[in-house]
Amino acid sequence: MIRIFSWIGSCAGKASKTLRYSNRLAEAVQKKAEGIGEAVSYEYMTGDMLRLDYCRSCNNCFMKGKCPLDSQDDMGILKQKLLDCDILFIGSPVYMGGMSAITKNVIDRIAYWSHRFELTGKVGAVFATTSASYGSETADQLAFLARMNGVVVAHTGYATLNAGSPNLYLDEVMLPLLDAAAERLLDAWRHPDAYIDPMQEKAFTGRNYLNRRARAFHNLINTDPPDETLVCESRHIGEYPSFAAMTEAYRKAGGWAESVTGGNDE
Ligand SMILES: Cc1cc2nc3c(=O)[nH]c(=O)nc-3n(C[C@H](O)[C@H](O)[C@H](O)COP(=O)(O)O)c2cc1C
Structure with missing residues (x-):
């Protein structure tokens, strides 16, 4: 069983366009995996599902391996999900030219993981949705940050959902791209070394x-x-x-x- 977990840094819940991207990509992976006899589970969390405080720069995580906030908010739940998956999706909407604050907050809260390559061995897909601009820049930054944690990133994508209908755009324009992304993710699952940056x-x-x-x-x-x-x-x-x-x-x-x-x- 290949376990996909998707963290979506949008508080739009089920209406999140970034979540729609994630769902479409997961469906594509599931379909492709079926073809090779692999089962795939898919779970996601959006920003509104958790209560997360901001990093207080106490450095306890780097020095002592624990974040004092984890026992006070829901970060522990999210951390477990990030650790327990095989393929990790990280998706963010573009807000004012970059990733959303909640996406960055989660990345800050796991900054110490980058010093110990905590997410080594996981295959990653990172993506951004935007109404006009900065999709590729935001996705590239997500890819860099995931790689710093040890993730082998096999898909860096973005969708410019300015066609009035995000579903239509995702279905008609993005689906072939997401199909190719799913192929790469499964290939990276088998041969991670080929995707190391x-x-x-x-x-x-x-x-x-x-x-x-x-x-x-x-x-x-x-x-x-x-x-x-x-x-x-x-x-x-x-x-x-x-x-x-x-x-x-x-x-x-x-x-x-x-x-x-x-x-x-x-
Ligand atoms: C606060 C805010 C800031 C935004 N900033 C930008 C921006 O700088 N450039 C852009 O093209 N779209 C921007 N957008 C549009 C979003 O990137 C776009 O609607 C995105 O798909 C929303 O994803 P979500 O539904 O998953 O939250 C912004 C939207 C919001 C709410």
């Missing part, structure tokens, strides 16, 4: 350097390094020759072993 290898090298430096410094002063370094060490991230090799190992193992060391909410 060069920046992911660079981020991997950079993170390993920072972890080695943190380890050396904390050894010198005889203290524990931050949680993010401990987690990377317990995941043996510094021992893989490349991001691609780490992704392959993650996929073979079926996920990260439990390695979260933090425990202090304060």
Whole structure:
């Protein structure tokens, strides 16, 4: 069973055009997967379904591995969904030239995941809907942010829904594109290495350097390094020759072993 989870950063609920894009793409994946004998489940959340506070810049997540807000709002629910899927959709409407505030808020709330490649091994589709402009720029930024978390992005798309009827546009104009996107997503599911972006290898090298430096410094002063370094060490991230090799190992193992060391909410 391939599990799709879609986070839609719009509070328009079922009326969200970005949700419609997501639903159409999920349908296309389901149809294609049927053809190769794979079952696909699909679940989504839109912004209005959760109560999410804004990051307070306390840095507890980077240092201790926990966000104090998670026990006070619904972020824990969303985090679990993000972790439990195989294919992750992230969709945002374009608001004033970029992603919506709620989309960015979620990305900020999981910023520390990018330091430990938390979403490694997942295949991603990112997309934006817009009435006129900035669709591709917004989708590109979503792709960058997903990749920073380890996601192998196989579809970066946008829909300019200015034809008066979003459904008509999605059905008549977008459907062939979404069909091709579904093909790529399933291909990436089988061969993730072919969809790794060069920046992911660079981020991997950079993170390993920072972890080695943190380890050396904390050894010198005889203290524990931050949680993010401990987690990377317990995941043996510094021992893989490349991001691609780490992704392959993650996929073979079926996920990260439990390695979260933090425990202090304060
Ligand atoms: C607050 C707000 C700001 C918007 N800013 C832009 C914009 O800068 N450029 C644009 O082309 N469309 C803009 N739009 C239109 C939305 O991007 C478009 O309607 C989108 O498909 C809405 O998606 P949703 O229904 O999933 O929320 C804006 C809409 C809203 C509500």
